[in-house]
Amino acid sequence: MMKLSSMLKVVETIDDEWRSSLAEQILERWEYDKKSLYYFRSSANFIFVFKKDGEWHFLRFIEKQERNIEALKDEIDILFYLSRHSIRVAEPVQSKNKRYIEEIETELGFFYAVVFKGLDGKQYEVEELREEQFLLWGRTLGKLHRTLKNMPKNLYLNRSTWKDHLNFVRRILPESEWAAYKELEEISTWANNLSITSDNFGIVHYDFELDNLCINKDEVGIIDFDDCANYWYAADIAFALRDIFHEKVDINHPSYQVFLQGYTIETSIDEHILKDLPLFMRMHQLIMFTKILRTVDIPELEEYPEWLQNLRKNLVNYIQKTRTEFKKLHS
Known part of the structure; x- marks a missing residue:
């Protein structure tokens, strides 16, 4: 942002x-x-x-x-x-x-x-999706990953990696954010020990949420590849399903099971790394927290237009909420 x-x-x-x-x-x-x-x-x-x-x-x-x-x-x-x-x-x-x-x-x-x-199709909210649309959503991501696995590497040499993202966190976080720093160290240690193979790691969309999809019957159009980066494919699944996993990752959630069923119709997934979905979610939260810290670069002033005051308030509330979650994890 x-x-x-x-x-x-x-x-x-x-x-x-x-x-x-x-x-x-x-x-x-x-x-x-x-x-x-x-x-x-x-x-x-x-x-x-x-x-x-x-x-x-x-x-x-x-x-x-x-x-x-x-x-x-x-x-x-x-x-x-x-x-x-x-x-x-x-x-x-x-x-x-x-x-x-x-x-x-x-x-x-x-x-x-x-x-x-532009692309034809409707952008849905997660609450609007039927079972067959969760299947289609997962299948579309699986097809995308299968295609990306065969893409020549020279086409994405300049895209960011997970290491770049964590280095950004390390560079931007103020020293006062001690709990976020502890989270950074824990996530960095975990990620550095994950296996990387041609089948489980490569370029991913990074933001495969519904607001970047145009669904038209049995066809899905994909927009906004601005954040595509080098990650584990399992991370793309975790990031896509943030609206389902906003409280905690539940691998028994029926919508997740249908999504994964659709995904595996098109390509395989490393089952071992898939168990780390909660940690991928924590990684994403840490990166987002840091991005929003950087985003809020203006003071609270009444002279700003109302839309900006409201946006700033919402972002500050997110920062405070996430900071509290980090403290609970590392107190």
């Missing part, structure tokens, strides 16, 4: 009709239907929706210092590889300059921007 200070300066360019002069300036590098561009959301990136020849597309951009250009290039290569191998993904669109990634200078600084085609 980006820093709140970054979010504020861009969202302030959005008017009452959800239009942004900044986003329009950035999108000028691509062909699009005029007056069709609207703000969608901000999280790790700024996302705007627009139409080109009447079809929905997405503009995604972020401040230059927040992204590695080589990692972005790898993401584009991965998407085209998956598309060629019958994985339904949001495909990148070339700019007028015949580039998939544009670096654009604006009054607010430099940004990297990319455009993707």
Whole structure:
């Protein structure tokens, strides 16, 4: 998630009709239907929706210092590889300059921007899913992993690894977060002793939750490969099912069992490492905790707009709740 200070300066360019002069300036590098561009959301990136020849597309951009250009290039290569191998993904669109990634200078600084085609289908909440959709969800992840296992390694050399993520935690955590540091040491020791083979480890989506899936009957489209990284495939299962495992990992949960059944239709899973789902969940929580600590980079002030005050409050509540959980683990 980006820093709140970054979010504020861009969202302030959005008017009452959800239009942004900044986003329009950035999108000028691509062909699009005029007056069709609207703000969608901000999280790790700024996302705007627009139409080109009447079809929905997405503009995604972020401040230059927040992204590695080589990692972005790898993401584009991965998407085209998956598309060629019958994985339904949001495909990148070339700019007028015949580039998939544009670096654009604006009054607010430099940004990297990319455009993707929209995907048909509905984005579900976990409570809405029927058993057959849990099966489809798992099967889609299994098919994705099976395809990624055969992908040439040169296509993802610049993507982050679990070690990079834990090094980020070590670099960002303040010394005062003693319980989080103890969690970091425990998770690091565990992860460093996990086996790594070509069958249990490779590039994963990292955020295969429902808000990144477009489900259309018996077909699933996948969006947002921005966080894809080198991990154990079991970690991708754990991260995908966070809404089911938000309290604790229950391997007897019927939805998990159906999801795993679908997954194993398409590819195998290391049963030994699968037993470590709770630890993968703890790893993800630690990384997310640190990211949000970094995100909350502005003080509590009444002069900020209400949406920002509310967002900051929610993030601070998450930090406090997670900090308490770490203390319970390591008191």
